Amino acid sequence: MMAIVEVKQLTRKFKVLRGALGKNASITAVNNVSFSIEKGETLGLVGESGCGKSTTGKMLLNLLAPTSGEIVFEGQSISGLSESKFKPFRRNIQIVFQDPYSSLNPRMTIFDLLRRPLKIFKITSSKQEEQELIQSTLSQVGLKPEHTTRYPHEFSGGQRQRVAVARAILTSPRFVVLDEPTSALDVSVQAQIMNLLLDLKTRLGLTYLFISHDLSVIKFISNRIAVMYLGYIVEVAKTREMFANKLHPYTRLLFQSIPVPNPSIKMEYKIDTGELPSLLRPPKGCPFATRCPRKMPRCEQQKPVLKDVGDGHLVSCFLYE
């Protein structure tokens, strides 16, 4: 198997202004993150607000430039490319955002929205071809031909997300970043979109990076899961292995926190599990040390690194050294 995407020691810092004097400070949203995604695989990137999962996704699309590190797509380095140099890759790397209300231009009909990528990448050579491709893509995502003349506001949230998916697959990409694609949707609609995404992946031979805060959704779609916390990847494992044998104390906390929709499984809520530290004052050692129930003295001083504990299960924790 060949990796379609390789991310090597990716770091992204943001400058922020602090205090009344506007003193410069910076936060590290993504910190030395490395992973690879195999062709045809879905890697789930899970974590809570501010863990860096969306920043990572945006860097893969060249929507944000990495501060350091490298992104390799099909063997070619794509990080830090200018927009014109990146253009040939953009056709193959697409993204679907969380909120279809803000990712679709409200002044354009669905036809115009979908025609743009075809024009930009010169995918079709005639009006008729254009028409046919748009129609067939719409039917692939479960929309009807007559929908092309409508505007985004005439659709429900689920239908709008179908339009966003149609736009992403229109250029026949090989890799799609899905950034919380169902988080704004109701459960019954989420199920429709999840089924669609899984179906398209198989049918079109796509590779996904699926970003979400919702473990049940991540589990449904991912072959492998990477857990992020405070800018770091703390654990990576195949989905089944992750659910059966979670190692990192943060992964455990995350899994224990999901309210299970089954009253026979009684959850123990822990009230004093602490809060996320500020990225402006990150912990010196392990990022999770401030909240970790199994903290050791060295955790406050040293940073653990991701290590393979067997069969591709990676964990960044001194407990497993």
Added chain:
Amino acid sequence: MTKKTSTASTSGPILEVNDLKVYFDTEEGEVKALENVSYQIQRGQVLGMVGETGSGKSVSAYTVMGLLPKPPGKILKGSVKFKGEEILGLPDKRMRKIRGNDLAMIFQEPMTSLNPVFTIGDQMQDVLQAHNDWDKPKATEQAIDALKAVRMKDPEMVLKKFPHELSGGMRQRVMIAMALSCDPELLVADEPTTALDVTIQAQILGLLKEMQKNFHLSVLLITHNLGVVAQNCDAICVMYAGNIVEYGTSEQIFHRPVHPYTRGLIKAIPPVEGESTHLNIIPGVVPNLIHPPEGCRFHPRCERAKKGKCDSQVPSMADVENDPGHRVNCFFPYLPEDGGVA
């Protein structure tokens, strides 16, 4: 201070909602937001109200709290009895007395319910002094106690902070402390954890559980999250398009749901246990409540709908056979024996 009113009884359900009908006037037409909504909350009980966007769960809560904006909202029918006393249509002054004292509410986004230009201390004292005959030091002392009760570290410090200086989870703790500071009997919690991260959500849900036990609170918990109702509620109302479609204990709702919508909804959640490659879907979309479907409002999406019945007649809540306490609003429900989906 005296809390009990002369008309209030001390036995029976703490809240009784009967045949509530609430519409909204909008430019597009009349939104038929709630119809035939009846439910009760027993003392010390946590009732979950679960449903998707637009099902009417928040409208129901706002009506109970007397916070429904009128206009555009209008209550066309029904009654809301709190401890046996009718509170629909009470004069504002009287309702303000009940709200805060006996009936408290927390909202989804604590940032919008806290005033950004006052400190937490100012706002908590304000609430406490409005409902009690206390001077400032006494109110401060009580505020500190209330913050301690929600396990806030360093409560004296928190009182000096402005809302934006606290995290979302901390703000929600402040809201809970404020809501409980006047020792209410019924707490209405409208999506209290929806804006929070999952590890913080767990903290707040745990806290609500603890508070409910310690204060013997009755709670109306409104959420779209089926996991939250399964874990936190004694009884559950499932809402769809302005109607209650099913009512039962959490075991009844999750292990032997009988309404086709409830079953579809539970099966649509990606399972955390076990494997799956396909999720159950409910075809179609939630109807527009300006022109809700004739008959049963769920019939256009229902796998069991029958022509000539579900599309023309409105079902009403009825007991489920052989399952005491379980009620359903459907002409052709599944049977409890049809088994669980959870």
